Amino acid sequence: MLTQFISRKRVTVLAAFMASALSVGHAQAKVEEVHFLVPGGAGGGWDSTARGIGEALSKSELVDKVSYENMSGGGGGKAIAYLIKTAEQSQDTLMVNSTPIIIRSLSNVFPQSFRDLTPVAATVGDFGAFVVAKDSPYHSFTELAEAYKKDPRSVSVAGGSARGSMDHLVAALAFKAAGGEPRKLKYLAYDAGGKAMAGLLSGETQVLSTGLSEALSLAEAGEIRILAMTGDARSTAAPDVPTLKELGYDATFVNWRGFFGAPGLSDEQADEFADVLKKMYETKAWETVRDRYGWTEIYKPRKEFMAFLEQQEKEVGGLMRELGFLK
Incomplete structure (x- = not known):
């Protein structure tokens, strides 16, 4: 009621x-x-x-x-x-x-x-952010984008919402800007951001598409690494995280x-x-x-x-x- x-x-x-x-x-x-x-x-x-x-x-x-x-x-x-x-x-x-x-x-x-x-x-x-576990083989978004272009199905991207929702769209936008085919994105939908983060940390997925603010505390604790974010300029809250634009990809969100x-x-x-x-x-x-x-x-x-x-x-x-x- x-x-x-x-x-x-x-x-x-x-x-x-x-x-x-x-x-x-x-x-x-x-x-x-x-x-x-x-x-x-x-x-x-x-x-x-x-x-x-x-x-x-x-x-x-x-x-x-x-x-x-x-x-x-x-x-x-x-x-x-x-x-x-x-x-x-x-x-x-x-x-x-x-x-x-x-x-x-x-x-x-x-x-x-x-x-x-x-x-x-x-x-x-x-801003959107692309996150990997601390032991991930990907150390930059450029490496991730190259792997995606070679074989989109080799890269699984998780998000805390359904297919076609914001986490999915932001990831598709980024890989499209990097020269990849956005329709081929292997997106794993979780029922909340916390569950998606748990999936990343357990190895169920390789990359997480999430909000920058949601990733900061775990990044500071050393549990994850943030490869890139979607702002026009770097965030003062995460000055070491590059933007997609400065990496050469024309995408902001x-x-x-x-x-x-x-x-x-x-x-x-x-x-x-x-x-x-x-x-x-x-x-x-x-x-x-x-x-x-x-x-x-x-x-x-x-x-x-x-x-x-x-x-x-x-x-x-x-x-x-x-x-x-x-x-």
Whole structure:
């Protein structure tokens, strides 16, 4: 049974200030309450994004009250449908999502798309990464790409999601850029990123396609090696990991994570949410959270976010058609 929301009134308040003959206070927009809706279980990327950003907003006192709700099901579709259904009662709700909302909408995993919601802002990005076990014979992505071109079936690539999903598409994009045939990718689908990582460490697969932030802790512990990542430039969280571009492969990808309001959310309310998220980047609390997860800041407010979503939908859709997942 779905949790029933208690109607909450979200208001804008001005920070109190003391005026004197020598100075004038500065009014600061502040949101009273944000309820984060997470379309997946605890501990995943969506969950850590919502809770990390909620932590930064709360500790920096930009938001008075922060709450969270996890709602798994339907590849994220259950939470989307619920937010649409309860739009009038969910004016203080921000649902976290990422690239899969585009992929799963194109694949008809659920009937809705980002156009059925109110895009508020993209906030952080996580790049794709290609990971091998510490004792792997592959010491560079170039070696891996050459082996793939000689015999695609000799290279098995695991991911924590189904065929045709993000981990699969990112790997296909990389091997295509390296001159390989993307349709021949031997992709092993696991039911979660943790299970895929366990498959790599046990020798069930040779390579893991995952998020850079998810691989950092094991790389630091010496359990795995990260061969390459998909950013435009190296990440400060992993300065020793080369990008595909610097290796000579014209491929980049960022798994954005951002927030959506209910359909019908007013422009004023959506702007307030977007503004408070922007202000968060200036705080020490945010620096702590960002560095903890190795996130990259990719703030894109409302109209810019919508344009970005439309462009990614076009690019991802083209790759999915090339791979045979869309007609």
